[in-house]
Amino acid sequence: MYLNSGHSVTLKDVATRAGVSHQTVARVVNNAGKVAAETRVKVEKAIAELNYVPNRLAQQLAGKKILSIGFASIDISLHTISAIMAGIKDQAQQHGYSLAVSVMDGTDHQSCVRAVNELVEQRVDGIIINSLATHMSTEEFKQLNLSIPCVFLDADPNLNASQINHDQSQGAYLAAKHLLDLGHRDIAIINGPDQIRVCELRLHGWRQALTEANIEPTMVLNGAWDAQSGYDCASRLLSQGNSLSAILVGNDQMSLGVLRAISDRGLQVPHDISVVGFDNQDDCAFYHPPLTTITQDSGELGRQSVRLLLNQISEPSLDQHQKLANSIVVRGSTKALGEENGNKQLIESLMRQLNLALQR
Amino acid sequence: MYLNSGHSVTLKDVATRAGVSHQTVARVVNNAGKVAAETRVKVEKAIAELNYVPNRLAQQLAGKKILSIGFASIDISLHTISAIMAGIKDQAQQHGYSLAVSVMDGTDHQSCVRAVNELVEQRVDGIIINSLATHMSTEEFKQLNLSIPCVFLDADPNLNASQINHDQSQGAYLAAKHLLDLGHRDIAIINGPDQIRVCELRLHGWRQALTEANIEPTMVLNGAWDAQSGYDCASRLLSQGNSLSAILVGNDQMSLGVLRAISDRGLQVPHDISVVGFDNQDDCAFYHPPLTTITQDSGELGRQSVRLLLNQISEPSLDQHQKLANSIVVRGSTKALGEENGNKQLIESLMRQLNLALQR
DNA sequence: CAAGCGGGACCTCTCTTGAAG
DNA sequence: ACTTCAAGAGAGGTCCCGCTT
Numbered sequence: 001m002y003l004n005s006g007h008s009v010t011l012k013d014v015a016t017r018a019g020v021s022h023q024t025v026a027r028v029v030n031n032a033g034k035v036a037a038e039t040r041v042k043v044e045k046a047i048a049e050l051n052y053v054p055n056r057l058a059q060q061l062a063g064k065k066i067l068s069i070g071f072a073s074i075d076i077s078l079h080t081i082s083a084i085m086a087g088i089k090d091q092a093q094q095h096g097y098s099l100a101v102s103v104m105d106g107t108d109h110q111s112c113v114r115a116v117n118e119l120v121e122q123r124v125d126g127i128i129i130n131s132l133a134t135h136m137s138t139e140e141f142k143q144l145n146l147s148i149p150c151v152f153l154d155a156d157p158n159l160n161a162s163q164i165n166h167d168q169s170q171g172a173y174l175a176a177k178h179l180l181d182l183g184h185r186d187i188a189i190i191n192g193p194d195q196i197r198v199c200e201l202r203l204h205g206w207r208q209a210l211t212e213a214n215i216e217p218t219m220v221l222n223g224a225w226d227a228q229s230g231y232d233c234a235s236r237l238l239s240q241g242n243s244l245s246a247i248l249v250g251n252d253q254m255s256l257g258v259l260r261a262i263s264d265r266g267l268q269v270p271h272d273i274s275v276v277g278f279d280n281q282d283d284c285a286f287y288h289p290p291l292t293t294i295t296q297d298s299g300e301l302g303r304q305s306v307r308l309l310l311n312q313i314s315e316p317s318l319d320q321h322q323k324l325a326n327s328i329v330v331r332g333s334t335k336a337l338g339e340e341n342g343n344k345q346l347i348e349s350l351m352r353q354l355n356l357a358l359q360r
Numbered sequence: 361m362y363l364n365s366g367h368s369v370t371l372k373d374v375a376t377r378a379g380v381s382h383q384t385v386a387r388v389v390n391n392a393g394k395v396a397a398e399t400r401v402k403v404e405k406a407i408a409e410l411n412y413v414p415n416r417l418a419q420q421l422a423g424k425k426i427l428s429i430g431f432a433s434i435d436i437s438l439h440t441i442s443a444i445m446a447g448i449k450d451q452a453q454q455h456g457y458s459l460a461v462s463v464m465d466g467t468d469h470q471s472c473v474r475a476v477n478e479l480v481e482q483r484v485d486g487i488i489i490n491s492l493a494t495h496m497s498t499e500e501f502k503q504l505n506l507s508i509p510c511v512f513l514d515a516d517p518n519l520n521a522s523q524i525n526h527d528q529s530q531g532a533y534l535a536a537k538h539l540l541d542l543g544h545r546d547i548a549i550i551n552g553p554d555q556i557r558v559c560e561l562r563l564h565g566w567r568q569a570l571t572e573a574n575i576e577p578t579m580v581l582n583g584a585w586d587a588q589s590g591y592d593c594a595s596r597l598l599s600q601g602n603s604l605s606a607i608l609v610g611n612d613q614m615s616l617g618v619l620r621a622i623s624d625r626g627l628q629v630p631h632d633i634s635v636v637g638f639d640n641q642d643d644c645a646f647y648h649p650p651l652t653t654i655t656q657d658s659g660e661l662g663r664q665s666v667r668l669l670l671n672q673i674s675e676p677s678l679d680q681h682q683k684l685a686n687s688i689v690v691r692g693s694t695k696a697l698g699e700e701n702g703n704k705q706l707i708e709s710l711m712r713q714l715n716l717a718l719q720r
Numbered sequence: 721c722a723a724g725c726g727g728g729a730c731c732t733c734t735c736t737t738g739a740a741g
Numbered sequence: 742a743c744t745t746c747a748a749g750a751g752a753g754g755t756c757c758c759g760c761t762t
Contacts (some may be wrong), residue, residue, distance in 0.1 A: 058753035077446035088436035288648035418732035
């Protein structure tokens with residue numbers, strides 16, 4: 001069933017079949033140098049017959065310049081990360097680079113090293129690193145001993161290397177400010193897991209806004225990024241009888257769970273409680289109600305990181321730090337405290353529904 | 361900043377530094393053969409000092425058996441596909457294979473060939489192909505001229521090659537059957553884009569169930585997989601004053617839009633209209649209401665495909681077809697037609713909410 | 721001195737063979 | 742007859758240089 005069982009067809013195989021030298025075949029394949037039309041046809045025929053595909057390993061080893069970059073990351077099935085990767089892929093391709101991906105099995109420093117090494121083994125021209133290794137210090141970074149250019153995503157800002165990230169703090173600040181501007185004062189926080197850099201930065205932004213307004217968050221909880229944990233945290237919050245009017249949530253998935261928990265208690269968002277998410281992921285405009293959230297363009301982050309890396313490749317001594325600003329998308333999950341207009345609408349809507357139900 | 365600017369550190373560099381032959385260094389690196397403890401230390405020191413990482417290209421070219429498989433796919437930022445990929449990655453690793461990924465830029469046959477070729481150039485041991493190339497015929501497949509083992513995901517069942525897929529038809533049948541069992545007869549369908557194999561198969565399954573019950577779908581629309589298009593289709597459906605009691609939807613994302621559209625019209629799911637989705641994606645248990653849907657284990661599909669490929673690699677002549685069955689997950693978005701129990705609950709819930717609102 | 725082709729060194733490893741201690 | 746190492750031949754390409762007409 002398969003031709004060439006064992007080893008693959010080589011340049012030389014094609015050459016002997018076409019009755020020319022291996023060099024002539026190379027000229028045809030690479031479209032370089034002068035080849036007689038007649039010879040070219042012969043060679044192309046042989047290539048087709050043998051189904052020859054050049055061996056990239058050999059090409060690269062022999063010194064042909066093949067541009068490639070690597071992406072070392074944690075779990076790429078996470079939505080945000082696969083969006084970043086799509087951006088990287090896109091921009092790399094645009095610049096004629098191919099992309100090699102290596103995923104880390106764990107969040108520890110060791111598996112980060114493993115993934116990066118896998119890329120170095122392939123001799124990529126540069127690496128984009130998306131590690132979760134909490135607080136990788138400059139020291140640990142040096143242990144990586146990178147001899148090729150690299151760019152970090154969401155790294156410790158103090159890390160002495162090229163890096164790019166969304167400005168988590170600023171985004172969180174925006175979210176909190178929005179609630180404050182609407183008059184909310186009893187605000188709870190449902191953050192992601194502790195010890196994660198992104199979470200700490202977001203918490204910092206939220207706190208800053210609240211402190212400026214001279215208030216303390218009612219409560220700070222930690223979820224696990226998923227809807228279920230958002231549901232659990234919110235349920236806990238509500239069952240404790242806190243008087244809260246708004247919740248800041250660490251991502252949209254947890255927000256979905258939060259919305260449900262509130263609704264399960266017979267309360268209404270935003271009339272009883274306002275909710276602000278984080279990420280602006282695909283579907284959150286269709287949540288019930290549509291979610292007010294912070295928007296992060298993950299694809300753009302990926303694209304920018306490639307540009308940064310390419311700079312670094314052509315100018316290795318240059319360390320750049322770049323931050324992407326976030327903005328807030330206001331939808332239906334937040335409203336001004338004490339605004340009665342909404343309540344009137346709510347009552348009307350409820351009566352309409354009740355009417356319908358009674359007719360059945 | 362970077363050591364060895366230009367070309368990377370080689371085995372020979374390490375050898376000269378350590379004052380031994382390149383072969384001795386190889387012994388240390390590969391942990392094979394006998395090396396005197398003293399020599400080993402010397403070599404290891406040199407490796408650390410020079411920061412040597414073996415060149416995988418050269419290793420592979422020189423005949424060292426490095427196991428690797430490839431995954432050629434369309435847009436890997438799609439949720440389902442990244443889940444499949446995670447499964448592939450996992451299972452490949454389990455068997456000591458590394459994974460190379462190549463994504464296609466388009467849905468045409470040409471970009472499929474490109475992506476596959478990229479993998480062949482790297483001399484992977486086998487390829488898993490997830491093309492959307494609508495109805496790739498056996499003829500076109502032969503044009504790929506694959507000289508290495510491969511497995512197709514979601515391919516044309518008539519394709520004469522190893523393949524694996526979820527049984528779309530069966531899953532869709534289940535969904536429709538569920539509605540029929542609940543007494544629904546006026547059923548609309550919102551499918552994915554036309555001409556896509558998966559969509560046709562699902563449509564086939566839905567139709568079959570309906571036909572067996574001697575009824576025709578009220579209406580069949582095509583969305584574009586995303587929530588917005590689900591919203592649009594459902595809006596169209598509702599504004600036309602069709603008397604429908606249930607909607608079958610091609611995926612969960614569109615279902616989310618459908619739920620919104622229904623609620624925006626002041627109607628209630630499931631009391632006025634039942635909705636069944638497809639995919640059982642992460643968050644749909646938290647939709648409003650929780651979605652009844654068909655569950656597909658994408659990770660399992662990925663893992664199985666690797667096993668199939670590995671079989672194929674060790675036994676090239678063997679073509680296998682495999683189908684993964686789906687099951688239905690019943691949640692809150694469906695209810696029996698005419699069942700009044702739910703209505704009573706609904707009325708109670710509405711009155712509670714109204715009460716709350718009036719107190720404000 | 722063009723255009724068209726071939727020879728051979730080299731890239732970095734692995735693997736085999738064989739010679740020292 | 743061990744252990745320990747070195748030398749050399751590929752693996753499949755690319756590139757530089759030279760050779761014919």
